[in-house]
Amino acid sequence: MSSISIIGTGNMARTIGARAVAGGNTVEVMGRDRSKAADLAKTLGGGATTGEWGSAPAGDIVILALLYDGVVPVVSQYGDALAGKVLVDISNPFNSTFDGLAHRKETSIAQEVARVAPAGARVVKAFNTVFRHVLEKGRPDVFLAGDDAQAKASVEAFIQSLGLRPLDVGDLKMAHWLEGAGVVTVGLANHGVGNLDFALGITELPVRAGG
Amino acid sequence: MSSISIIGTGNMARTIGARAVAGGNTVEVMGRDRSKAADLAKTLGGGATTGEWGSAPAGDIVILALLYDGVVPVVSQYGDALAGKVLVDISNPFNSTFDGLAHRKETSIAQEVARVAPAGARVVKAFNTVFRHVLEKGRPDVFLAGDDAQAKASVEAFIQSLGLRPLDVGDLKMAHWLEGAGVVTVGLANHGVGNLDFALGITELPVRAGG
Numbered sequence A, B: 001m002s003s004i005s006i007i008g009t010g011n012m013a014r015t016i017g018a019r020a021v022a023g024g025n026t027v028e029v030m031g032r033d034r035s036k037a038a039d040l041a042k043t044l045g046g047g048a049t050t051g052e053w054g055s056a057p058a059g060d061i062v063i064l065a066l067l068y069d070g071v072v073p074v075v076s077q078y079g080d081a082l083a084g085k086v087l088v089d090i091s092n093p094f095n096s097t098f099d100g101l102a103h104r105k106e107t108s109i110a111q112e113v114a115r116v117a118p119a120g121a122r123v124v125k126a127f128n129t130v131f132r133h134v135l136e137k138g139r140p141d142v143f144l145a146g147d148d149a150q151a152k153a154s155v156e157a158f159i160q161s162l163g164l165r166p167l168d169v170g171d172l173k174m175a176h177w178l179e180g181a182g183v184v185t186v187g188l189a190n191h192g193v194g195n196l197d198f199a200l201g202i203t204e205l206p207v208r209a210g211g
Helices: A011-023 A035-043 A068-084 A111-114 A132-137 A149-161 A173-190 B012-022 B034-044 B066-083 B109-116 B132-137 B149-163 B172-190
Strands: A003-007 A028-032 A050-051 A063-066 A086-089 A122-126 A141-146 A164-170 A198-204 B003-007 B028-030 B048-049 B062-063 B086-089 B122-126 B141-146 B165-170 B198-203
Touching: A003 A011, A011 A028, A011 A035, A011 A111, A011 A132, A028 A035, A028 B198, A035 A050, A035 B034, A050 B003, A063 A068, A063 A149, A068 A086, A068 A111, A086 A149, A086 B122, A086 B172, A111 A173, A122 A149, A122 A173, A122 B028, A141 B003, A141 B172, A149 B003, A149 B122, A164 B172, A173 A198, A173 B141, B003 B012, B012 B028, B012 B034, B012 B132, B034 B141, B062 B066, B062 B141, B062 B165, B066 B086, B066 B109, B066 B122, B086 B109, B086 B149, B109 B122, B109 B172, B122 B149, B122 B172, B141 B172, B149 B165, B165 B172, B165 B198, B172 B198
Parallel strands: A003 A028, A003 A063, A028 A050, A063 A086, A086 A122, A141 A164, B003 B028, B003 B062, B028 B048, B062 B086, B086 B122, B141 B165
Antiparallel strands: A122 A141, A198 B198, B122 B141
């Protein structure tokens, strides 16, 4: 099992935290508002602890459960406190109409995190195509991307501990296209599916073959 | 059932053509090399016919089964012969390393087709996330995008005639992100899945719920 720290106390922090505790992982919660972090840790149970905002996280894997425009500033603020950690960016930098990305350049929040992260920190993009309530109730596939094989392996093990299937799509620059897959997911919710009760994933040939 | 014309005589033309005939659609094949088109029509059977390259297609839906860099030039060459048609771009404009798109701008082959298409033609992006042999052997989900609701409805009906599930992701500018989903699909084949025997799709909450 993994030792994880969650930076953030919002809905996604709560949902990932709950699944992480259920999967037998050690969980620490860090929030700007320490009392909110303590409340969430208490809600999560399973021995979840509270860390101090800006200090070195206890976990080897640090989930950045923040709104997309807060991710890079917070990683910058933490600075060397994140040295040696695996940083997991789960954000969706949607534009204001939810049909494209906020950055016009071919980049991603994950790649921008890698630019400001301290030496030895390794960034993995994951979870961004999964709607929160699907993560709560279902067993969605979880896509991930990153440059460091060992970091990806540790995130994959964490994803598996949640009872979910990790699907590696390649190196960190693929995070741009995973963010695009987040855009596709919202497009499906608004058009072809018409609701939020689904997840992007894969189906393998033996499973649905028969056409 | 639909009346379709396929421009192209390659593997994807053959695979879509075979499924189209099996689905009870009327199929016409158009190739630069008329004899290749005739051979394919004969192979497809089901009354498939051969059209003359550059002349007005017989089908209401025109599948552009061409390599990505040929799509815009061929649509330009056909010009007014495509007036009133629903043009289906299935291409993947991969870069040379298959981990990004050939165009650096936030566009898509489908959007570029729309720029050169004649008045009354409507463009739909579809099928690009599906590996050919999966379309041959399996029942993959088929994502689509386009600006014209009627055109999308006709393509959806065609996709359903193939026994497949159409999934509308939104308007034509979403074609950029569907092309990105093509990049993700290749990334999965090379990393997280490790083979080509799968398709990107969706799983709905009641189906896999249980976490």
